[in-house]
Amino acid sequence: MEKLSTEQLQNICSQVRRDILRMVHGVNSGHPGASLGCTEFFVALYFHQMAHNNAFQMDGVGEDLFFLSNGHISPVWYSVLARSGYFSTEELATFRKINSRLQGHPATHEKLPGIRIASGSLGQGLSVAIGAALAKKINGDDHTVYVLMGDGEQQEGQIWEAAMAAPHHKVDNLIATIDLNRQQIDGPTEKIMNLLDLKAKWEAFGWQVIETKDGNDMAAVIAGLEKAKSLLGNGKPVLNLLHTEMGYGVDFMVGTHKWHGVAPNDEQLASALGQLEETLGDY
Amino acid sequence: MEKTLDLKFTYTEKKDTRSGFGDGFLEVGRKNPNVVGLCADLIGSLKMGAFQKEFPDRFFQVGIAEANMMGIAAGMTIGGKIPYTGTFANFSTGRVYDQIRQSIAYSDKNVKICASHAGLTLGEDGATHQILEDVGMMKMLPHMTVINPCDYNQTKAATIAIADHQGPVYLRFGRPNWPIFTPADQKFEIGKAWKMIDGKDVTIFATGHLVWEAVVAEAMLREEGISAEVINIHTIKPLDTEAVLESLAKTGCAVSAEEHQYNGGLGDSIAQTLSRFHPAPMEFIGVDDSFGESGTPTQLLEKYGLNAANIVKAAKKAIARK
Structure with missing residues (x-):
């Protein structure tokens, strides 16, 4: 398949951001802030970087896999999964509603294509990704496993158990990304629980950062993901520190923790959508 | 006392159930190439060393990091593997409840959580390690199957059988040497209770190490002219309610026996079944809302009332309440 141009990918981002805002507005709940901040990353992964099969197979043999550890940013993932063909975009309208496959936090229970494990309780995704990456090695499957974590999530102890284990077991088919937006529910990470030098910490644990x-x-x-990929296969996992702005793309949402888990009202939605071109057609 | 009794099941050898797990794990590893092992720094205690030696590429030491172990195991199922995790029962459940809940049970992953040193019979290490709440925690999780075999042979058979069961399993076993009184060639059917001894006055529903105590209690009751039915409930969830009710229809009263708290244990499940479908007098043998302590397994079972003599008392009480 021919790769999309940067401009085409940016057009998809605009639509994904519209989806995110309309989804959380539609149910008056959900997490728009970091969903908006990670939009470029998700679009780059699913429309450019990953070799993935949208005829969904749970075991994912012979394809790249993605895991979302910070499950609360489900809106961006659901939008990108739908826009890349895993399920119909109309289904986005059911987000967080009764009898939906689009649970507030991602779940396999509802058999939504694209989701391989539940997430929401923080700190667990990196361990799962390590397991999937080890299984690929046992299977002789040379595809890559990706996982995204939040930066606030770095405060969970299990992350550091996993950080220690991946280099020990030479999990060099794994690219872990931290969404470094420096915000968490209660405020800036610096004030809530200072993460200090994440680069030095991950390097000290044996990762290529x-x-x-x-x-x-x-x-x-894209350049970051390609660089990360070029470092695979040499005995060490790769960590990608992705500096983003929470709420990016909407002027009154950007750069603050205040839109972490709050939906826009009607007026705010109209204002936000006015800043984002409808490129692929709203669901 | 046992020597003079006319026991319906006897033994010539004692062995730990964890060795049944270790030997079963090696055997299932040979049979099924998708079986992999993970251990949190307790390979010797869990008897996982033989598997590790024969299949080094399918075995992962994860260090003292149980939460990570559960997550890695969940992830490995996504590549079609059947991970067996090994650590003590305490660290297999309470310490990692949230990881099991989200990444394994809710996500319905094919992980086999293999938990040794369960209950009081861990002995001298004391209450920090003697978990008596694990069955309750695990059986409350939707999708989870909970198995507590009674001796070396049954543990080995269960360890092999769970590989063919699609879905998460909690397999509970223990540390002490214990009579081997069930056959080596037994067929282990998940969810199927085993009526070991027919009786008509009272039914003893027992699980784990206390199945042996129930066998001894049956002989003691028989000497007094009381006919007890002994049912081996190796699978606590899903409970074989049909077998429970069929027995109760005949005997009219019940005793549960387990190395666990009353709360959340086998007795709890039996009581729910009785109260819903066949109300009948029931007595409980288990630990009554207490932690354990250091001591030998025999001393602890006696002090906390988890032996044959106490099952006999409970059986008489249940019969008297009919």
Whole structure:
């Protein structure tokens, strides 16, 4: 398949952001802030980087896999899964509603294509990704496993158990990304529980660390993912520090923790949608 | 006392149930190439060393990091593997409840959580390690199957059988040497209770190490002219309610016997079944809302009332309440 241009990918981002806002507005709940901040990353992964099969197979043999550890940013994932063909975009309208496959936090229970494990309780996704990556090695499957974590999530102890284990077991088919937006529910990470130098910490645990300085610039995100991929296969896992702005793309939402888990009202939605072109057609 | 009794099941050898697990694990590893092992720094205690030696590429030491172990195991199922995790029962459940709940049970992953040193019979290490709440925690989780075999042979058979069961399993076993009184060639059917001894006055529903105590209690009751039915409930969830009710229809009263708290244990499940479908007098042998302590297994079972003599008392009480 021919790769999409940066401009085409940016157009998809605009639509995904519209989806995110309309989904959380439609049910008056959900997490728009970091969903908007990670939009370039998700679009780059699913429309450019990963070799994935949208005829969904749970065991994912022979394809790249993605796991979302910070499950609360489900809106961006659901939108990108739908927009890349895993299920119909109309289903996005059911987000967080009764009898929906689009649970508030991702779940396999409802058999939504694209989801391989539940997440929401933080800190668990990296361990799962390590397991999936080890299974690929046993199976002789040379595809890559991706996982996204939040930065606030770095406060969970299990992350560091997993951080220790991956280099020990030479899990070098794994790219873990941290969404470094420096915000969490109660405020800036610096005030809530200072993460200090994450690069030095992950390096000390034996990871190859790269930084994507502008995680809301499509070209930079792609360059970061390609750099990460080039470092695989040498006995060490890769960590991608992805600097993003929470709420990116909407002027009154950007750069604050206040939209972490709050839906826009009617007026706010109209204002936000006015800033985002409808490129692929709203669901 | 046992020597003079006319026991319906006897033994010539004692062995730990964890060795049944270790030997079963090696055997199932040979049979099924998808079986993999993970252990949190307790390979010797869990008897996983033989598997590790024969299948080093399918075995992962994860260090003292149980939460990570559960997550890795869940992830490995996504590549079609059947992971067996090994640590003590305490660290297999309470310590990692949230990881099991989200990444294994809710996600319906094919992980076999293999838990040794369960209950009081862990002995001298004391209450920090003697978990008596694990069955309750695990049986409350939707999708989870909970198995507590009674001796070396049954544990080995169960360890092999769970590989063919699709879905998460909690397999509970223990540390002490214990009579081997069930056959080596037994067929282990998940969810199927085993009526070991027919009786008509009272039914003893027992699980784990206390199945042996129930066998001894049956002989003691028989000497006094009381006919007890002994049912081996190796699978606590799903409970074989049909077998429970069929027996109760005949005997009219019940005793549960387990190395666990009353709360959340086998007795709890039996009582729910009785109260819903066949109300009948029932007595409980188990630990009554207490932690354990250091001591030998025999001393602890006696002090906490988890032996044959106490099953006999409970059986008489249940009969008297009919």
